[in-house]
Amino acid sequence: xxxxxxxxxxxxxxxxxxxxxxxxxxxxxxxxxxxxxxxxxxxxxxxxxxxxxxxxxxxxxxxxxxxxxxxxxxxxxxxxxxxxxxxxxxxxxxxxxxxxxxxxxxxxxxxxxxxxxxxxxxxxxxxxxxxxxxxxxxxxxxxxxxxxxxxxxxxxxxxxxxxxxxxxxxxxxxxxxxxxxxxxxxxxxxxxxxxxxxxxxxxxxxxxxxxxxxxxxxxxxxxxxxxxxxxxxxxxxxxxxxxxxxxxxxxxxxxxxxxxxxxx
Amino acid sequence: xxxxxxxxxxxxxxxxxxxxxxxxxxxxxxxxxxxxxxxxxxxxxxxxxxxxxxxxxxxxxxxxxxxxxxxxxxxxxxxxxxxxxxxxxxxxxxxxxxxxxxxxxxxxxxxxxxxxxxxxxxxxxxxxxxxxxxxxxxxxxxxxxxxxxxxxxxxxxxxxxxxxxxxxxxxxxxxxxxxxxxxxxxxxxxxxxxxxxxxxxxxxxxxxxxxxxxxxxxxxxxxxxxxxxxxxxx
Ligand SMILES: Nc1ncnc2c1ncn2[C@@H]1O[C@H](COP(=O)(O)OP(=O)(O)O)[C@@H](O)[C@H]1O
Ligand SMILES: Nc1ncnc2c1ncn2[C@@H]1O[C@H](COP(=O)(O)OP(=O)(O)O)[C@@H](O)[C@H]1O
Ligand SMILES: [Mg+2]
Ligand SMILES: [Mg+2]
Numbered sequence: 001x002x003x004x005x006x007x008x009x010x011x012x013x014x015x016x017x018x019x020x021x022x023x024x025x026x027x028x029x030x031x032x033x034x035x036x037x038x039x040x041x042x043x044x045x046x047x048x049x050x051x052x053x054x055x056x057x058x059x060x061x062x063x064x065x066x067x068x069x070x071x072x073x074x075x076x077x078x079x080x081x082x083x084x085x086x087x088x089x090x091x092x093x094x095x096x097x098x099x100x101x102x103x104x105x106x107x108x109x110x111x112x113x114x115x116x117x118x119x120x121x122x123x124x125x126x127x128x129x130x131x132x133x134x135x136x137x138x139x140x141x142x143x144x145x146x147x148x149x150x151x152x153x154x155x156x157x158x159x160x161x162x163x164x165x166x167x168x169x170x171x172x173x174x175x176x177x178x179x180x181x182x183x184x185x186x187x188x189x190x191x192x193x194x195x196x197x198x199x200x201x202x203x204x205x206x207x208x209x210x211x212x213x214x215x216x217x218x219x220x221x222x223x224x225x226x227x228x229x230x231x232x233x234x235x236x237x238x239x240x241x242x243x244x245x246x247x248x249x250x251x252x253x254x255x256x257x258x259x260x261x262x263x264x
Numbered sequence: 265x266x267x268x269x270x271x272x273x274x275x276x277x278x279x280x281x282x283x284x285x286x287x288x289x290x291x292x293x294x295x296x297x298x299x300x301x302x303x304x305x306x307x308x309x310x311x312x313x314x315x316x317x318x319x320x321x322x323x324x325x326x327x328x329x330x331x332x333x334x335x336x337x338x339x340x341x342x343x344x345x346x347x348x349x350x351x352x353x354x355x356x357x358x359x360x361x362x363x364x365x366x367x368x369x370x371x372x373x374x375x376x377x378x379x380x381x382x383x384x385x386x387x388x389x390x391x392x393x394x395x396x397x398x399x400x401x402x403x404x405x406x407x408x409x410x411x412x413x414x415x416x417x418x419x420x421x422x423x424x425x426x427x428x429x430x431x432x433x434x435x436x437x438x439x440x441x442x443x444x445x446x447x448x449x450x451x452x453x454x455x456x457x458x459x460x461x462x463x464x465x466x467x468x469x470x471x472x473x474x475x476x477x478x479x480x481x482x483x484x485x486x487x488x489x490x491x492x493x494x495x496x497x498x
Contacts, residue, residue, distance in 0.1 A: 036349060194370040194371060201369075223369065226352055227348045240326075247319070247325065248326050252281035255280070256281075259282060
């Protein structure tokens with residue numbers, strides 16, 4: 001993974017004791033960490049370990065039962081995300097953040113063209129000039145390796161890998177500072193995964209993005225992230241530098257997880 | 265010359281939870297220092313813990329006992345207690361590491377792998393790539409391979425890509441894990457020259473080198489790791 005661009009100011013995102021119950025069932029408990037500008041954090045663990053719950057709490061798609069999530073706004077102020085008003089939160093989601101879903105259909109509008117999927121996000125932040133929007137959409141399709149000749153096609157005719165790349169373009173076009181990704185390579189064939197990972201790696205490095213990536217795949221964490229959180233049963237089992245956690249795992253559960261895969 | 269790297273009382277055990285919590289002691293109470301302009305070689309039989317020491321210095325293995333002090337500009341950082349962020353910063357600016365085996369990244373060309381440390385340090389892409397090509401040429405990596413991902417390269421070719429990547433940037437500290445193991449005489453000679461240039465520029469080098477001939481030409485001192493064998497100290 002590329003090394004992050006350092007910004008000694010302050011963390012971008014801070015989670016403190018984030019806990020979410022579904023009734024009496026544990027989603028995730030007592031998760032705390034700081035994410036710094038340019039850093040990619042991987043959240044790993046088996047299915048049901050609480051990764052998606054955590055991601056959704058961080059991105060305000062889900063309200064934590066307890067705990068605080070703070071974010072450094074563009075003006076430098078650290079704000080409690082659940083104290084923002086609805087308009088502030090919506091603006092954040094549209095401009096400063098991206099959210100890449102495992103299933104591209106959840107993050108795309110399947111019945112409008114590829115160009116509109118990308119252009120829409122720009123219009124939501126105030127872009128009005130049709131030519132400029134189309135130009136920008138074209139340049140983003142190119143960046144994510146989609147033939148610009150497909151700009152007027154809707155994504156229903158795209159392969160899984162293309163759809164995922166389109167979803168990434170749609171998210172990055174507004175120049176966000178933070179991207180949330182939930183199993184971004186989850187539904188894809190292995191060869192298609194490699195291409196997508198390489199693309200994500202490049203884009204994250206090029207734009208100095210911060211990201212929280214949820215994945216059950218340790219190879220994805222190895223390639224994309226600087227730091228890792230290992231979860232099990234809603235609890236954080238181990239955290240640390242990605243290569244340190246993978247090459248010198250400390251917790252029994254992490255040792256089991258690492259030894260269960262062929263080689264990462 | 266000022267000390268750049270200093271280990272005090274560094275011990276390492278692996279606790280193998282999948283083997284009923286068996287404790288594997290690796291090294292105990294390691295003491296060593298490397299000055300600017302010096303090349304120190306770790307000696308001792310296979311399995312004695314040489315690679316583990318380099319990995320602890322790079323922050324790849326944890327160091328739970330002792331101190332690993334790195335001079336970083338005008339401050340001193342203890343890798344053993346540094347945060348992941350601090351370790352990443354050291355890797356970007358201060359510590360270079362030629363690992364024993366190249367970890368190839370799918371779809372990334374040899375040229376880009378070698379240029380990456382420069383790009384991370386803010387060197388213009390074109391400039392970084394042309395310096396990467398010079399380095400690959402110097403290490404006799406055939407030009408037709410530069411644009412390809414090294415996953416399919418021979419062991420010796422991968423090793424040379426790895427060396428090129430490690431030597432391209434001016435890290436004040438450079439760790440070398442058997443860089444010449446699968447190289448022929450001509451390429452070993454290139455590595456000897458590269459090391460000499462680093463020493464002349466004031467870098468501190470700590471390496472593992474089995475090849476007696478190479479060792480003789482570049483090592484200022486050899487530290488026998490037997491002295492820090494864990495069993496002996498226990
Ligand atoms: N909407 C929900 N209602 C009830 N339980 C849920 C809901 N979503 C998730 N859970 C439970 O919370 C736990 C964590 O789930 P999740 O965050 O989806 O894990 P992961 O993403 O790691 O697979 C699981 O036990 C899951 O069954
Ligand atoms: N990640 C690890 N987990 C468990 N044991 C390890 C790990 N890395 C190294 N070891 C063990 O530590 C000992 C020292 O290995 P190493 O540092 O590679 O020695 P050397 O480089 O001197 O040959 C060996 O017994 C090796 O099996
Ligand atoms: Mg999930
Ligand atoms: Mg070794």
